[in-house]
Every structure is written in structure tokens, then in C-alpha cells.
Amino acid sequence: MISIDLGSNTIRACKMQKIGNNFEPIYSFERIVGSARGLSLKGLADDAMDRIKQAICELRAEVEFDSSIAVATEAFRQAANSAEFFRQIRAEFGIEFNIISGEVEAYLTRLGVENRAKILNLNLKDSLLIDLGGASTEISFGEVSRSFSFGIITALQSDKRAEISMAMEFIKQFKFNNIILTSGVPTTVAALKQGLNYANYRADLINGVQIKNTDLNWVANLLKTTPNKDELVGKNRADLIVKGCEILSNLVGFSPCIVIDDGLREGLFIAKKLNLKEIK
Known part of the structure; x- marks a missing residue:
């Protein structure tokens, strides 16, 4: 499994393994995508969506994973076209993104x-x-x-x-x-x-x-x-x-x-x- 955090500026992903009582990353991925750049009443900008798709292509090419859990944060909470964009992502890459609240984001980050x-x-x-x-x-x-x-x-x-x-x-x-x-x-x-x-x-x-x-x-x-x-x-x-x-x-x-x-x-x-x- 791989976890994916699609933020308003970066996309980050990782695989981890349990060592004792803690988890250590065994693979990490990060790209600057600027999801919130150009965000307007219409939603995510076209070039921002292109950068996100390109980053996901690079992630797919870089590491194999049989399952994923993926979340998106504030830019996607605001964007009017998030649902349609994530339908495209699911169709093209087989990754299901969930837009989480700020409170859930804070909880997971603290974890x-x-x-x-x-x-x-x-x-x-x-x-x-x-x-x-x-x-x-x-x-x-x-x-x-x-x-x-x-x-x-x-x-x-x-x-x-x-x-x-x-x-x-x-x-x-x-x-x-x-x-x-x-x-x-x-x-x-x-x-x-x-x-x-x-x-x-x-x-x-x-x-x-x-x-x-x-x-x-x-x-x-x-x-x-x-x-x-x-x-x-x-x-x-x-x-x-x-x-x-x-x-x-x-x-x-x-x-x-x-x-x-x-x-x-x-x-x-x-x-x-x-x-x-x-x-x-």
C-alpha cells in the first residue's frame, strides 16, 4: 500500500513499515505541483491539473503499489471542479482521492x-x-x-x-x-x-x-x-x-x-x- 497526500502546493507519497512500536518510511515521493496556483471561482487551473497528473505519472513510473489511500486538502475543498478532476484521476490512474476536512488533516498530520x-x-x-x-x-x-x-x-x-x-x-x-x-x-x-x-x-x-x-x-x-x-x-x-x-x-x-x-x-x-x- 502507498499513502498519497495531495496538498495545495505539493503532492507527497510514502510506503512505511512497522519497526517495533513505530513506523519508518521505506519509500518517499514529493513533487511541487502548485495545486492552488490560479485557483478561481471556476476551480483548479488547467496547468495545475496538468502538473498534478504529471506528478502522478512519475509516481506510478517510480514505484509499484497494489493499493493506495489518497487524500486531498484545502485547494480541493475550495475548488468547484474537484469532483470532476478526481473522476478523471480515478479513470486514468486507478487512484481514489478523498477530500478531507481541516480537522481530519490536523489529526493525521499530528499522528x-x-x-x-x-x-x-x-x-x-x-x-x-x-x-x-x-x-x-x-x-x-x-x-x-x-x-x-x-x-x-x-x-x-x-x-x-x-x-x-x-x-x-x-x-x-x-x-x-x-x-x-x-x-x-x-x-x-x-x-x-x-x-x-x-x-x-x-x-x-x-x-x-x-x-x-x-x-x-x-x-x-x-x-x-x-x-x-x-x-x-x-x-x-x-x-x-x-x-x-x-x-x-x-x-x-x-x-x-x-x-x-x-x-x-x-x-x-x-x-x-x-x-x-x-x-x-
């Missing part, structure tokens, strides 16, 4: 993060988890979670200051010991801090890395000034990473944060294997 934290011997008691996506942001503390309608793509396309302020107010109610960050922006910041770039990125070298507000500001300034930004963070990602650094800087303030690469795709796999959440 994936907690699995990695156990492997790293990190204590996540009283930890705040922030998953900054392309079109939505999920924030959870224990059993309390909320999905906010802003992400790095949508914040570039329109003014999301009001929504970001709502998220900041939501965070203020919790007394947390640490902040855990997952998703592409914090993992990119941690990678650059470790001397890695887009081409030689390794999740095992950034899992558990601590970043601070100063690191977010450093990366944002670096990508605004360096001529080799595509080499550092991937083609057409620099503007998204800069915006993400600005958003996270507002959300976390001066609290140090721990970065974990694992998230929704891993949590989805674990939930399916352990029958923890009913997802078709």
Missing part, C-alpha cells in the same frame, strides 16, 4: 509527527503543532485543532492578514512547552541551516533540528537577495518560502521551534494500517 517524535525520543507533551500549507494552515494542541484559510500560495495571491491574526489569537490560549513545525517552509529553513539545498535535501538530517525567528528572517533575506535561489530551494519556490517565513515569524514569535519532516502522508499511512480513522 505522523508524533510517530517521528517517538523515534527521535522527543517529548511532545504540551506541544503546539503548526502545519503551514499552500492554501490552509492547521494548528493543534493536544486534542484541540483548527484549520485556518490561509497558506503560502493564497497569502501571495490575496490579503490574508485578518486570517493570520485569527491564528495568532488562537495560539495565545495555549500554554505550550514547545512548538513543532512541519511542511515545506520550516523543512526548507532547517535544510538551509544545515547547509543542504533542494537537490540534496535529506529528511533524516533535518528531523529534530531547532530553528528560531532569526533563522526564518535569515532565509527570507537570503532568498530576496541571492541570484541562485532556484538552486537553493527549487524552481519557482523562493517567493513561497519567503512568504512562509514571514507568516511563521508572526505565528511563533520568539519561541524556538522543532522541525519534523513527517506529516500528513505518514499519518495517513499509520491511520490506515492501525484502523485509527475511517477514511475511504
Whole structure:
């Protein structure tokens, strides 16, 4: 089985195996597809749908799998043409995508993060988890979670200051010991801090890395000034990473944060294997 997370900016997939009480990835896949780029009242843009199909073709060519569990998030919750698009995907690739709520997304993401934290011997008691996506942001503390309608793509396309302020107010109610960050922006910041770039990125070298507000500001300034930004963070990602650094800087303030690469795709796999959440 393979689990697939089709997000508003990336598509990620993985296979995992159980080792002791935890799950470890044995295969990982990721492509930048920009699902939310050009999202309008008509729905997903044609070029976004083409990029998604191309990525699924690459996934199919790269790894064999006899079954899959696949979910889609905020861009597809919003898009008027999601149902028709996923009918095409099912017909062409035999993959059935389910559009999940922000609350289910937060639950599965936390499951994936907690699995990695156990492997790293990190204590996540009283930890705040922030998953900054392309079109939505999920924030959870224990059993309390909320999905906010802003992400790095949508914040570039329109003014999301009001929504970001709502998220900041939501965070203020919790007394947390640490902040855990997952998703592409914090993992990119941690990678650059470790001397890695887009081409030689390794999740095992950034899992558990601590970043601070100063690191977010450093990366944002670096990508605004360096001529080799595509080499550092991937083609057409620099503007998204800069915006993400600005958003996270507002959300976390001066609290140090721990970065974990694992998230929704891993949590989805674990939930399916352990029958923890009913997802078709």
C-alpha cells in the first residue's frame, strides 16, 4: 500500500513499515505541483491539473503499489471542479482521492509527527503543532485543532492578514512547552541551516533540528537577495518560502521551534494500517 497526500502546493507519497512500536518510511515521493496556483471561482487551473497528473505519472513510473489511500486538502475543498478532476484521476490512474476536512488533516498530520517524535525520543507533551500549507494552515494542541484559510500560495495571491491574526489569537490560549513545525517552509529553513539545498535535501538530517525567528528572517533575506535561489530551494519556490517565513515569524514569535519532516502522508499511512480513522 502507498499513502498519497495531495496538498495545495505539493503532492507527497510514502510506503512505511512497522519497526517495533513505530513506523519508518521505506519509500518517499514529493513533487511541487502548485495545486492552488490560479485557483478561481471556476476551480483548479488547467496547468495545475496538468502538473498534478504529471506528478502522478512519475509516481506510478517510480514505484509499484497494489493499493493506495489518497487524500486531498484545502485547494480541493475550495475548488468547484474537484469532483470532476478526481473522476478523471480515478479513470486514468486507478487512484481514489478523498477530500478531507481541516480537522481530519490536523489529526493525521499530528499522528505522523508524533510517530517521528517517538523515534527521535522527543517529548511532545504540551506541544503546539503548526502545519503551514499552500492554501490552509492547521494548528493543534493536544486534542484541540483548527484549520485556518490561509497558506503560502493564497497569502501571495490575496490579503490574508485578518486570517493570520485569527491564528495568532488562537495560539495565545495555549500554554505550550514547545512548538513543532512541519511542511515545506520550516523543512526548507532547517535544510538551509544545515547547509543542504533542494537537490540534496535529506529528511533524516533535518528531523529534530531547532530553528528560531532569526533563522526564518535569515532565509527570507537570503532568498530576496541571492541570484541562485532556484538552486537553493527549487524552481519557482523562493517567493513561497519567503512568504512562509514571514507568516511563521508572526505565528511563533520568539519561541524556538522543532522541525519534523513527517506529516500528513505518514499519518495517513499509520491511520490506515492501525484502523485509527475511517477514511475511504
